[in-house]
Amino acid sequence: MVVLTGGVGGAKLVLGLAAMLPPGDVTAIVNTGDDFHHLGLSISPDIDTLLYTLAGKANREQGWGRDDESWTFMAALAELGGPSWFRLGDGDLALHVVRTAALAAGATLSAVTVDVARRWGITTQVVPMSDDAVATEVLTAAGTLPFQRYFVERRCEPVATGVVFRGAADARPAPGVVAAITAADTRAVVIAPSNPYLSVDPLLAVPGIRAALSAATAPVVAVSPIVDGRAVKGPTAKLMREFGFAVDERTIADHYAGVIDGLLVDARAPAADFGVASAAVDTLMNDLDDKIRVAHAVLALADGLRR
Amino acid sequence: MVVLTGGVGGAKLVLGLAAMLPPGDVTAIVNTGDDFHHLGLSISPDIDTLLYTLAGKANREQGWGRDDESWTFMAALAELGGPSWFRLGDGDLALHVVRTAALAAGATLSAVTVDVARRWGITTQVVPMSDDAVATEVLTAAGTLPFQRYFVERRCEPVATGVVFRGAADARPAPGVVAAITAADTRAVVIAPSNPYLSVDPLLAVPGIRAALSAATAPVVAVSPIVDGRAVKGPTAKLMREFGFAVDERTIADHYAGVIDGLLVDARAPAADFGVASAAVDTLMNDLDDKIRVAHAVLALADGLRR
Numbered sequence: 001m002v003v004l005t006g007g008v009g010g011a012k013l014v015l016g017l018a019a020m021l022p023p024g025d026v027t028a029i030v031n032t033g034d035d036f037h038h039l040g041l042s043i044s045p046d047i048d049t050l051l052y053t054l055a056g057k058a059n060r061e062q063g064w065g066r067d068d069e070s071w072t073f074m075a076a077l078a079e080l081g082g083p084s085w086f087r088l089g090d091g092d093l094a095l096h097v098v099r100t101a102a103l104a105a106g107a108t109l110s111a112v113t114v115d116v117a118r119r120w121g122i123t124t125q126v127v128p129m130s131d132d133a134v135a136t137e138v139l140t141a142a143g144t145l146p147f148q149r150y151f152v153e154r155r156c157e158p159v160a161t162g163v164v165f166r167g168a169a170d171a172r173p174a175p176g177v178v179a180a181i182t183a184a185d186t187r188a189v190v191i192a193p194s195n196p197y198l199s200v201d202p203l204l205a206v207p208g209i210r211a212a213l214s215a216a217t218a219p220v221v222a223v224s225p226i227v228d229g230r231a232v233k234g235p236t237a238k239l240m241r242e243f244g245f246a247v248d249e250r251t252i253a254d255h256y257a258g259v260i261d262g263l264l265v266d267a268r269a270p271a272a273d274f275g276v277a278s279a280a281v282d283t284l285m286n287d288l289d290d291k292i293r294v295a296h297a298v299l300a301l302a303d304g305l306r307r
Numbered sequence: 308m309v310v311l312t313g314g315v316g317g318a319k320l321v322l323g324l325a326a327m328l329p330p331g332d333v334t335a336i337v338n339t340g341d342d343f344h345h346l347g348l349s350i351s352p353d354i355d356t357l358l359y360t361l362a363g364k365a366n367r368e369q370g371w372g373r374d375d376e377s378w379t380f381m382a383a384l385a386e387l388g389g390p391s392w393f394r395l396g397d398g399d400l401a402l403h404v405v406r407t408a409a410l411a412a413g414a415t416l417s418a419v420t421v422d423v424a425r426r427w428g429i430t431t432q433v434v435p436m437s438d439d440a441v442a443t444e445v446l447t448a449a450g451t452l453p454f455q456r457y458f459v460e461r462r463c464e465p466v467a468t469g470v471v472f473r474g475a476a477d478a479r480p481a482p483g484v485v486a487a488i489t490a491a492d493t494r495a496v497v498i499a500p501s502n503p504y505l506s507v508d509p510l511l512a513v514p515g516i517r518a519a520l521s522a523a524t525a526p527v528v529a530v531s532p533i534v535d536g537r538a539v540k541g542p543t544a545k546l547m548r549e550f551g552f553a554v555d556e557r558t559i560a561d562h563y564a565g566v567i568d569g570l571l572v573d574a575r576a577p578a579a580d581f582g583v584a585s586a587a588v589d590t591l592m593n594d595l596d597d598k599i600r601v602a603h604a605v606l607a608l609a610d611g612l613r614r
Contacts, residue, residue, distance in 0.1 A: 040347075040408035070379040076401035081426055090397035094383035101347035119388055 001299070002180045002189045002218070004129075004209075006031045006199025007046040008063060009233060009285075010192030011053035013223060013298070014124060016291025017190070018054065020299070023123035027180040029209075031194070032109065032128045033136030033165055033202030034147050038086055041096040042103050045148075046199070047113055047128055048095060055120035063233070065089050085153040110174045127180070129203045132171035136202050137164050147198070156235035160242050163197050168205035173212070181212040188302030189213060191222035193283060195236045196255045197243070204259070213259055219305035221262040223298055224252045227283055228268045250274060261305045264298050277305055308606070309487045309496045309525070311436075311516075313338045313506025314353040315370060316532060316540060316592075317499030318360035320605070321431060323598025324497075325361065327606075330430035334487040336516075338501070339416065339435045340443030340472055340509030341454050345393055348403040349410050352455075353506065354420055354435055355402060362427035370540075372396050392460040417481045434487070436510045439478035443509050444471050454505070463542035467549050470504050475512035480519070488519040495609030496520060498529035500590065502543045503562045504550070511566070520566055526612035528569040530605055531559045534591055535575045557581060568612045571605050584612055 140158035253274035447465035560581035
């Protein structure tokens, strides 16, 4: 199984698939358009969310970052007049510091990620979409905002008119990305219920990934992030409205038209023609059973769609 | 007043002088030979000790680092297989991260230090000996060890045969260093009771500093780090023995011969001819009263020695 994924929502599905399948059978290809430099540190939020989630270290109450976290660094940073808009937990910092040092020493993001995953006993392959820098920027009435400025500092408040992926045209898929998607023994390629515009589109903007999806022998299925006319989390619905689309499953299907063979929608969605095969299940993923239920459903949908 | 100083012991004397004199009347010129890069961070242990001590943030029980500290970063670093020999507290990290980012953006160590001091309400001028990199290395039977490897990782255990200051010959005194030492209104230049070989010699190795001490109109007085035949802290006595010297005040006086006009020794020292003027006082500095007592004594000695 290959999953194209952003952060929190996608990580839940990856966890469900990983729990259902033999160790090592899931490859998560992760958005790095959110990656940025902050205080000299190289931060990869979606990669981190995958790693924390798969290692059982994710902070569930908070919805981001790691568990058993403390905040002494941020308090001391404030005393120094440092920026407070991006919260860095003391434990979380270790990952950023280690990665920054490794990248500075010439390691690739892929290699660093493999090292951390191995250290933490993660058997799922966690692969960045690219080892080259791609920076998602949101075009808004308030100007062009780097992703984290839009998402964290401005809490997605500015009205968006578009999204660009700076550097994407020159980025190469990370080693293993195209091979995983196109491998003859890949059973399905799943687009996670991540934000289509902010989390999945950057992946599709990396030259070679869209072509790999076309060339794949495995069916490509997306899980809709829409539940009951809303997005479970984040600005997906808000962006859909701002871009002039209905907040429904059809908009998701249209967005991925030409890429996907099937769409898994939430059971609450009204019956409709999505232009591709579809199936429905309760897609809310709170506990592990939920995640496994969605994983089963997406796999069943894909298995009925072999190309 | 100008003080040439290393870390903990010197910071105590600087604090005593600062408490005794009007705000802004003390300039601490600080050893940076201990500075090093660790995990991509620029760490300046003696500067930090001065800043924490003068800001009232020093961790007294521990003897280094800052108070109200937590250690989540180190625990997370261990999970990542990172190095554990140098302990970085969560709050302490903020200073290293902010400084590293500022240096990477082109700021000098002097400028960063001024910023932090201002932020923390420190009125004492804290000036690095140089903005250029100088790296103290200890020659030992186990090979040449960078300072922190010798001091922290190896706990000063290898027998030392000498000390070198890599980069010193090309280093320039930081802005203000020579001016502070040679200013007509400087009342005294004090060499703090820091380790002569590891903390003060790097300062004297920066071209221009020794000449400034010769040219100074103010008397130059040293405070002996020896109390009752031992060093209060650190490897001073061990190094004296390894270098073939007696662990006494005379060795200190000889070490600074040609540089100092006077030596303040501990009251427990046997009377002796030090080759320079001297005075004696209880030099152990535990509480603030102790620090002020030593500050008074060193100033009184200096005031009797106007060049």
